[in-house]
Amino acid sequence: MKNPLIQNVGVFLRKSDYMKKSILAFLFVMITVITYGQRQYVTFSDSLKGKGFSAFVEELEKQTSYKILFRKDWVEDVNVNIPDDNLEVSEALKLILKENGLNFYIDKQNNVIVYPGKEIVVSLPDYFSDSKAAQGSNIENYDTVTELEKRHIEGKKTIRPTVIKVGNSKGIVNGKKCAVRGRITDEETGQGLIGATIYIESEELGAATDLDGYLNLMLKQGDYEAVVRSMSMKEKRFYLDVTSDGSFSIALMKENYSINEVKVVVGTNNNVSGMQMGFERMTSKSIKDIPMVMGEQDILKVAQMLPGVQSAGEGASGLNVRGGTADQNMFYINKIPVYNTSHLFGFFSAFSSDIINAFSLYKSNIPAKYGGRLSSIFDISTRSGNKKEFYGKGGISFVTGHLAVEGPIKKDKSSFVLNYRGTYSDWLLSQIDDIDIQNSDASFYDLSASFNTEINQKNALKTFFYRSSDHFSLASTDDYSYENTGISLNWKHLFSSSLNGDLSLVHSQYGNKHDGKDNPSEAFTHEFKLNHSELRADLLYNTKKDHLFAFGLNSIYYHQNRGDVLPYNMESTRIPIEMGKEQGLEFALYASDEFSLLPNLKINAGLRFSMFSYLGANDVNLYFNDSPKDENNIKEVKSYGSGEVIKTYSSLEPRILLNYQLSPNNAIKGSYNRNKQYVFMLSNTIAMSPTDMWKLADYHLKPPVSNQLSIGYYHNFPFKGLEVSIELYQKNMDNIVEYKDGVDFLSDKPTEMQLLQGEQKVQGMEFMLKKTTGRLSGRMSYTYSKSMVKVAGDSPSETINNGLAYPSNYDRPHSFNFAATLRSNMRLSFSTIVDYSTGRPITYPITSYQSNGQEILYYSTRNAYRIPDYFRIDLSVNLEGNLRRKKAIHSFWTLNVYNVTGRKNAYSVYYESEGGQMQAYKMSIFAQPVVSLSWNFKFGNYASE
């Protein structure tokens, strides 16, 4: 058995009292050697698993010099179910006994005395040993020690790295690398930490955890000094003693803020060494500090702070990523696709921040496992639920109220999370002294439920249900409603320490309904429904030769009812229109491999093969060759039976990323990416609207495709906590959808007669500076980009802007974002946001003329002008209640001022005819500083946030 040598003793001490402390340290070393000199391990053979306590004792006494003393009737119900194959004796005992309400005490002669009830404190805690937390147990049992005493004691401890053993002597294969699978958890909640990193300095090797806190490493046999880091957690150093393939788990503790101490934390290596480009991952903690309008935390608003991500305007739903339309982004919440991500037409996002654990945004190098959208993938993961204690949080702002609760179903095994958010915004409308506004009403809610079970060490199940719903009625003229509903079932299985996989079943439905009642003769009702059923399998294989293979498949069945336009009531003489149903099947296979080509050159090469079949029953118009698709050119109408394949598209999509690391803190990366999109939104307005329908690629409408090339330079200043990156990209898209003039989606006119397809070219440069540590943290980004669309069909009716390229609606060349948070002390923090961007393009009338007594406008070429630039500053103050540990409810107040300068940013510019003369007007939505106050609270195990 190897004995870890104690290193780094005294390194963390301040110079002034170096002498005093080093003597103390020496003493600690002595004690360590004495007590832990005989640290012994017990190896669990498979035959032991599930056996009773007596069998375990027998084995233990055989392997070690320990003697166990216990009463038989106490341990009757004890089952030995040890996850890891190699454990230190006291850890093993703790794991086995704690669950059954038993405790133990080890004396100097290695006698183990088992007894029921609470732990007996036999001495002052001697020194801080990470080993206790290392296996996920709870050492924070300070009931008998005050906070002050604890700090006093801990302050004098040295930190001694622990040894974690991976594998066992049986699995030894000399010379080969071993697959090491690790799990990093939050010690307090037992939940896996996302994006936590492990770094082995001697090998210059690192890895980051996935959504469930797992990571994979390939290491040769031997001892390694490793450091594990995660945001707002204490970093932890330990030794990995690798003998063969195997797994380990390690728990990190929350980082406590200390007022008198300045800490230098080495930033994560992700930015430089990570195999991602155009990638952002934000956790709920970083989202929390960003001020929001109307007191709501909103991840989509946070996403807009990132370079290359914009919205069409204030209060517009949907995001535009690198010049693309809103429907080119895929939003997954726990694998459920969400087709409309907004509440109240975009004022709020449909994702309650209470349950969000983290979100990842891929905008340049989309991993091979994702596909089906041209611009980006948003992958949102929700909290998996506290497996140890109940916990809740909620809040009240002047528009919404929200509450989330979570807790164990079976302690340490399974958990749940429930949340609800709703609005009571009607009182706002009733304040307006106008009968029509008072007669309007707006409401929305979103809710979710998730259940997570760890069946055993190798299998875990996650179920997630999600729903968001909106209703808005405008006076007596229009009723709108829309709804997303989805359920996902995910099974995670560990085949071996080097192979694991996820199997998911997902169903999602998006529907909207519009009753238009303006004119009694024309009043209509229309309902649209899209169903998305998906099966996906994702596997991850870690070979012995430093390769990380990801492969899998997914298949989506789309079924949508485009709805009937029906007369609203008896008075209406609207012609009923049946817009029909359509269905399609998307299928994709992918494989990718990540490996080092040269010591400094890593590559992630992937290939995705996707195909899509548009299925009957449907009638398809066939047009004469070389003639515009309109009523006059129909050659014949072809009918297809139910389920018959009408048209199939397929695509090979390479996804390649190279990372050349110049030094540990410098890297150059390049990537190439192709994506194809088989379903798109029918929307001829700039922002998404609640009545927008989706359309599948069909016989005539080809799936849009994008090819993107990116190159970037990444630099970290580890001791300042600064990260800098600059990325250049060129994205060419083809078959993007544009619309003919006067298009009417609520008609029986075939879509191909109303749509045009063209090409789009986007170029850009994105610069970002991030500071992740210290009292002042934040980010600053600047983007320069250009996005041009060209639609040049064969005939004038199939051409836009005379076939010349024009700026897309989302072309905003300059964009600058700044967000910073200053933590004044543990309870008080200030944050600010600065947002600047060029105004969006607009087509202005350039001249007017009289026609039969009417003033008529003549417009410029498309998008030849821009509305005024956008500029806004927000400030917010966050005040936490007192931080006493034993408090039933912990709450905090957020005071937010949106648009501090009161700049009247243009939402739109439009013309009004006044007595025959045209006058332009500018409409602003938030034309003054908007102050909002919200109150949020947590109860139960609130320390976990």
Next chain:
Amino acid sequence: MQVSKRLSTIPIYIIGGNKTINGFNSVTWFLLIMCLSILLGSGCIEQYNPPIKGNTEFLVIDGCIIKGEELQTVYISKSTALNDVNINWVTGCVVWAVDANGETFVYEEGSDGIYHSNIPLEKLNYGSQFMINVTTPDGTEYASDFETIYESSPVDSLYFIEESYQSSSVVSHSGLQYYTDLKAGENATGYYRWVIEETWEHHSPYLISEMRYSDDYRGSIFFDEPTDSLSVCYSTKEVPEVYTATTDNLTSNEKKKIPLIYASGLKLNYNYSVLIKQYALGKNAFDYWSKAQVIVSEGGGLHQTQPSAIISNLWNVNDPDEIVLGYFWTSSYSERRLNFKGPLNEIVAENCELYEMDPEDPPLFEPIYFDENGMIASPICFDCTYSGGSLTKPDFFE
């Protein structure tokens, strides 16, 4: 009580078959509500002058041939910058119309840029087709498509509903929303446009006792009794809005409650009259006018569509790429008048406070009107012709 411009008032004002309220579509309207709720009614909308560059001068040919009219007219001008209220007439053009049989009808220039022709009434029948040709003084030739005269069915009904609206100043008053029902025969066209002419009686608030044409007493007229000869006027104006409707999506060639003009304010204090002319159109002319309607009533918002190009049916014979604005259309019409006897709300004209003339000050107005107490005010408060209109009572008011 006149409140600031139009947007703070938000009258329900539905135009044609277009789903807009007060020119906004409903989502924009919602955003406006949000703005109003947050800011309590101020600052959401303000005037703005976009910087427009480049050529704004295009040839505009605008004309129509209407069955039943004695005189047909074509207007030829150059378009102007948006803020330019002048019309740059193009004089000296050669203009002629041609019917489907090849018969030509020459136009003669009346006043600058306005060309007239007396096409015999018997040539103007349902189904007749016409086109026009224009040669500008520099020799460029322009021509239009052939357009057909469609039959207009009689106006089925014209009625109004008193609808109240809200102003930001909390004073609410009501106005009249006029509607028409369309009942066209099964074989008649499904495309219509309405042109509206409104006539209203208005009074100046004070009677004249003395009229003084200058301050040196050279031309004063005194009345024994205050005279009411200049206090009652009648103004007539064509409404500068486009109203169109189609029965395209409907099961019958009928449509109810098509919203037309919304009348309110001072106009409804005394006699008020609305005359509608219902023009029957072909599909192309309808597209032209309905697009013009949309463009007049909306634009620019995030939830609005790209402005569509208004397609003219005129082109340069030798250079089809030249942008030519305007439209040549043909039609027949039926009309209907509806009178309203006010007042709906008694609304008092503003800015008519009486005050005493200070002999030291030079007169502000000319002439100066005095009431029976020797008080003065702006001439508009004594002489109604200052606000436009004539003193002759039209025959449709009894």
